[in-house]
Structure formats: C-alpha cells, structure tokens
Amino acid sequence: MRIENPKVVAALPELGVQWKPGTSLAALTSLAIGGTTDLLRITKHDSIPALLSLLDTEGVPYKFLGGGSNLLVGDGELPWVVLQLVSSQPDIAVEGNFAQVEAAADLGRTVTFCAKHDLGGMEGLIGVPGTVGGALRMNAGAYGMQIGSYVRQVKLYRAAARKIETLEGDQISFEYRHTSFAPDDMMLAVKLELPSKAYPEILKGIRICNEKRRASQPLGQKSAGCIFKNPPGASAGRMIDDLGLKGLNVGDARVSDRHANFFVNAGKASAKDMLALIAEVRERVQKSFGILLEHEVVVWNG
Ligand code: EPU
Numbered sequence: 401m402r403i404e405n406p407k408v409v410a411a412l413p414e415l416g417v418q419w420k421p422g423t424s425l426a427a428l429t430s431l432a433i434g435g436t437t438d439l440l441r442i443t444k445h446d447s448i449p450a451l452l453s454l455l456d457t458e459g460v461p462y463k464f465l466g467g468g469s470n471l472l473v474g475d476g477e478l479p480w481v482v483l484q485l486v487s488s489q490p491d492i493a494v495e496g497n498f499a500q501v502e503a504a505a506d507l508g509r510t511v512t513f514c515a516k517h518d519l520g521g522m523e524g525l526i527g528v529p530g531t532v533g534g535a536l537r538m539n540a541g542a543y544g545m546q547i548g549s550y551v552r553q554v555k556l557y558r559a560a561a562r563k564i565e566t567l568e569g570d571q572i573s574f575e576y577r578h579t580s581f582a583p584d585d586m587m588l589a590v591k592l593e594l595p596s597k598a599y600p601e602i603l604k605g606i607r608i609c610n611e612k613r614r615a616s617q618p619l620g621q622k623s624a625g626c627i628f629k630n631p632p633g634a635s636a637g638r639m640i641d642d643l644g645l646k647g648l649n650v651g652d653a654r655v656s657d658r659h660a661n662f663f664v665n666a667g668k669a670s671a672k673d674m675l676a677l678i679a680e681v682r683e684r685v686q687k688s689f690g691i692l693l694e695h696e697v698v699v700w701n702g
Contacts, residue, residue, distance in 0.1 A: 401437050401438060401460070401461070401477070401478060401479055401480055401481055402421060402422070402437075402438055403419070403421070403438050403460065403481060405458050405460065407454075407458060408454060408455070408458050408460060411451075411454055412440070415444070415447040415450060415451050415454075416442065416443040416444035416447050417440050417441065417442055417443070417447070417451060418440070418441040418443065418486070419438065419439075419440060420438065420439040420440075420441065421438050422436055422437075422438065423436065423437065423438065423439035423482070424436050425437065425465075425468070425473045425478070425482065426473075428465065428468045428482075428484075429468035429469070429471050429472075429473055429624075430467075430468060430469040430471075430529055430530075430622060430623065430624055430625075431471070431472060431473075431622055431623060431624045431665050431669075431674070432622045432665050433472060433473060433475075433665055433669055433670065433671050433674060434471075434472075434473030434474065434475070434478075434671065434700075435473065435474060435475050435476040435477055435478045435671075436476075436477055436478065437477070437478040437480065437481055437482055438481045438482070439465075439481070439482050439484060440462075440481055440482070440483050440484070441484050441485075441486050442483060442484065442485050442486060443486045443488075445485075445555075445557075445564065445588050445589075446564075448557045448564065448586065448588075449557065449562055449563055449564065451483075452557070452559070452562070453562065455481075460480075460481060461479065461480040461481070462480055462481045462482065462483050463480050463481075463482055463483070463700060464482075464483050464484070464584075464586045465482045465483065465484045466484075466503070466504075466530060466531045466533045466534030466537070466587075467506070467507070467529060467530030467531040467534050468530075469528075469529040469530035469534065469624060469625065470530065470534060470538060470624050470625055470696065470697055470698055471624060471697065471698050471699075471700065472624060472671060472674055472675070472697050472698070472699045472700070472701075473671060473700045473701075474671045474699075474700060474701035474702055475670050475671045475672060478700075479702060483586075484504075485502075485503055485504040485533070485586075485588070486504060487502045487503075487504035487505055488502065491504065491505040492505055492509075492510055492513045492514075494513070494514065494517040494519065497519065497593050497594055497595070497596060498552070498591055498592065498593055498594075499513075499514050499517075499519060499591070499592045499594060500589065500590075500591050501532050501589065501590050501591075501592065502532070502533075502588070502589050503531060503532055503533025503536065503586075503587040503588050503589055503590065504531055504532075504533060505531060505532045506530075506531060506532075507525060507528055507529070507530050507531060507532050507534075507535050507540070508525075508526060508527065508528070508529070510522075510532050511523070511525050511526050511606070512526070512606075514592075514594055515599055515602040515603065515606065516599060518596055518597060518598055518599055518602075519594035519595070519596065519597065519602075520594060520595055520596075520597030520601070520602040520605065521545065521549070521550055521594045521595050521597070522545065522547065522550065522592075522594065523543070523545070523602060523605035523606050523608075523609050524541065524542040524543035524544060524545040524609050525540060525541075525542060525545070525547065526606045526609050526610060527542075527609065527610055527613045527619070528540055528542060528625070529625075532547075532587075532590060533586075533587035533588075533590075534587075535547050536548075536551065536554065536579070536587050536590055537579060537581055537585075537587055538577055538578070538579065538696075539574045539575065539576070539577060539578060539579050540577075541576075541577070542609070542613075543609050543612065546574065546576075547574075547592075548572070548574025548579065549574070550592040550593055550594055551569045551572065551574070551590055551591075551592060552568070552569045552591045552592065552593045553566060553567065553568055553569060553590065553591035554566070554567045554569075554572060554587065554589070554590050554591075555588040555589040555590070556581070556585050556586060556587050556588050557585065557586040557588060558582070558585055559582060559584035559585055559586070560582060560584075564588065576629070576630075577629050577696055616658065616659055617656075617658060617659045617662060618656040618657075618658040618659060618662050618664055621656065621662075621664040621665075621666070622664055622665040622666075623656065623662045623663065623664045623665070624663075624697045625662065625696070625697075626659075626661040626662060626696050626697075627661055627662070627663050627678060627681075627695065627696060627697050628661055628682070628693035628694060628695060628696055629693070629694045629695070629696045631691050631693065631694075634691070635661075636660075636661045636685070636693050637659050637660045637661035637662075638660070639660075639685055639688075639689055639691070640655065640660035640661060640681055640685060641660040643684055643685065643688055645660060645681055645684065646660050648677070648680070648681065649666070649677065650673045650674075650676040650677040650680065651668075651669055651670065651673035652665060652666045652667035652668050652669035652673060653665060653666075653669040653670075653673035653674040653676070653677040654666045654669075654677070655677070655681065663677055663678065663681075671701060675699070675701065678695070678697075681693075
C-alpha cells in the first residue's frame with residue numbers, strides 16, 4: 401500500500417517517522433518471503449498515539465513489525481502499511497538484577513549483554529532470532545525457560561485505550577508461546593529481573609544451548625523457527641518426521657531435513673507455496689494422529 405494522502409505525508413516528519421515507500425518485506429523477514437508496502441519507522445515512542453490516531457482517521461490500515469523472525473507475509477502489493485520501532489542507543493541498561501530493554505533491541509544481544517553483567521536465566525534464548533518485543537509478545541522460550549518468567553514491567557501502546565501504558569508483570573499472563581497482550585498492542589520496552597550468575601557460568605550454559613540448537617535445527621537456512629506449536633505432551637516436529645515428511649515441498653517451500661517443524665525457503669518460495677505446504681502437513685498430521693496443529697508462525701496474508 402502506498403501512502404498518497406497529503407495530510408499523512410505532511411505529518412510524518414514532525415511525528416519523527418521515517419517513511420520508506422515500497423519496502424520489500426522479504427528483506428525484513430527471516431523466511432525472506434513477502435510482498436511490498438510502505439514502511440514507517442518510528443523514532444519517537446511519544447508520537448505513537450498521534451501517529452496511529454492519524455492513520456485511523458485517514459483510513460490507512462497498518463501492522464506492527466518486530467524482528468520478522470516468526471512471520472509469514474503474503475505476496476505482492478500488501479493492503480496495509482507496516483510500522484516498526486527504531487531503537488534508541490543504548491537500548492539496554494542494567495541496574496542491579498534489573499535490565500531495562502527497548503522492544504526493538506535484538507534478543508541475542510540482550511542475552512549476551514546481560515550475561516556480561518553477570519545476569520543469567522536467559523541462556524536458552526541464545527540463537528532465537530528477533531527482537532525483545534517479539535519475544536515478549538509470544539513468550540518465546542527454549543530449553544526449559546521462557547522470557548515471561550523474568551518480566552517485571554512492560555511499557556506498551558495499548559490499542560484499545562489508545563495510549564501508552566505501563567503494566568506490572570503480574571498483570572500479564574505468560575503461557576506456552578502465548579500472552580495476554582491484545583494482537584494490536586505494541587510492545588515498547590520491558591524491565592526484566594534476572595538471577596545473578598557469574599559470566600563464565602552463563603557462557604557455559606549458552607554454549608550448551610548453542611550446540612543443541614546447531615545439532616537439531618537448520619540454523620543457516622531461511623526459516624521462521626517452528627511453524628506449529630507443540631500440542632500438549634507431544635512434539636509437532638517428531639510427528640511430522642514420523643510421517644516421513646522431511647523434504648516434502650511445494651515449489652521452494654520445503655520441510656527441513658534437519659527438523660521437521662522448520663519449513664525453509666530453499667530458493668524463491670512464495671507465501672502461496674509456504675501456505676500450501678503448511679496446509680498439506682497440517683492435514684496429514686490430522687489424518688494420522690487426529691491432532692489439528694496450531695500455527696506458531698504469524699501469518700499476514702491480505
Ligand atoms: N524430533 C524428531 N524429528 C524432528 C524433530 C524433532 O524426531 O524432525 C524429536 C527429537 O529427537 C526430540 C523431540 O522430537 O526427541 C523434541 O525435539 P526438540 O528437542 O527439537 O524440541 P521441539 O519440541 O521440536 C521445541 C520448541 C523449539 C525449541 C526446542 C528446544 C516448539 C514448537 N518448539 O522444539 O522452539 O527451540 O523445543 O527447547 O515449542 C520455536 O518455537 O520456534 C522453536 C524452535
């Protein structure tokens with residue numbers, strides 16, 4: 401979608417918004433799939449309520465993009481603009497056992513920054529691509545931990561109230577790959593409370609998680625991490641593997657040979673290819689196991 405409304409165009413600079421017309425979302429997502437739209441990069445949190453109210457009034461639909469690592473975007477010209485936060489520098493500050501982190505901060509860098517300040521707990525998240533805001537929204541986790549356990553406060557734009565609010569950790573529910581945030585809430589910053597741990601000790605944990613991940617996941621390939629959530633007590637990857645579906649493809653969209661719950665873009669896959677592959681695998685799992693797998697990947701299709 402192209403912004404042509406002169407009122408919107410004129411307001412963007414004073415709202416601290418960088419306008420990038422005709423941006424390819426394939427370049428902003430780890431799957432390297434997605435069509436084109438206008439990207440609005442937000443440099444001032446305070447201007448978000450005014451910006452969104454302007455877009456609403458002027459009838460410009462929008463979506464919030466984090467790090468694009470758990471996202472499948474549709475093909476072609478997209479019918480909404482995309483908003484993305486630009487982090488200010490520094491985007492992480494540590495005081496005692498607390499880390500104050502901007503939502504746009506890189507998750508892996510946050511884990512290592514905290515580790516260097518002798519704050520541990522998040523070792524399992526090393527190697528999970530994306531931003532802290534994205535991890536927060538979906539309660540990212542791995543190797544027995546989840547980010548939600550360490551959240552003490554979240555600053556966010558609440559779409560329903562149309563204002564920036566601060567929530568205490570106990571006002572938010574964090575479940576397996578799910579949180580109580582509304583889909584249109586926009587994460588802005590988080591305060592984490594992390595256990596004290598000596599840096600070399602944390603590094604050991606990080607190395608172990610890195611090794612496990614390297615051994616079981618297709619890290620060098622274009623993917624969105626796991627496509628499906630694990631059903632209670634089972635592994636979607638193992639079920640797909642048991643059906644012999646590793647390597648199954650639709651065009652260049654392919655079930656990874658390494659981990660069957662990772663679907664990779666092996667070349668020039670389209671969203672259409674990837675969605676067809678997801679539907680096919682879901683159907684086969686349902687037929688054989690009687691389980692309807694739930695998407696973990698977020699789909700923006702139209
Ligand atoms: N397995 C297979 N074949 C496969 C994949 C897995 O047989 O193709 C077997 C493994 O051998 C193992 C079991 O299934 O016995 C579980 O596999 P794994 O340890 O890889 O865990 P997972 O349940 O497949 C989950 C998360 C991952 C996270 C790992 C490690 C989900 C959907 N997946 O995978 O998270 O990294 O545990 O904690 O919760 C993600 O969410 O995007 C993600 C990658």
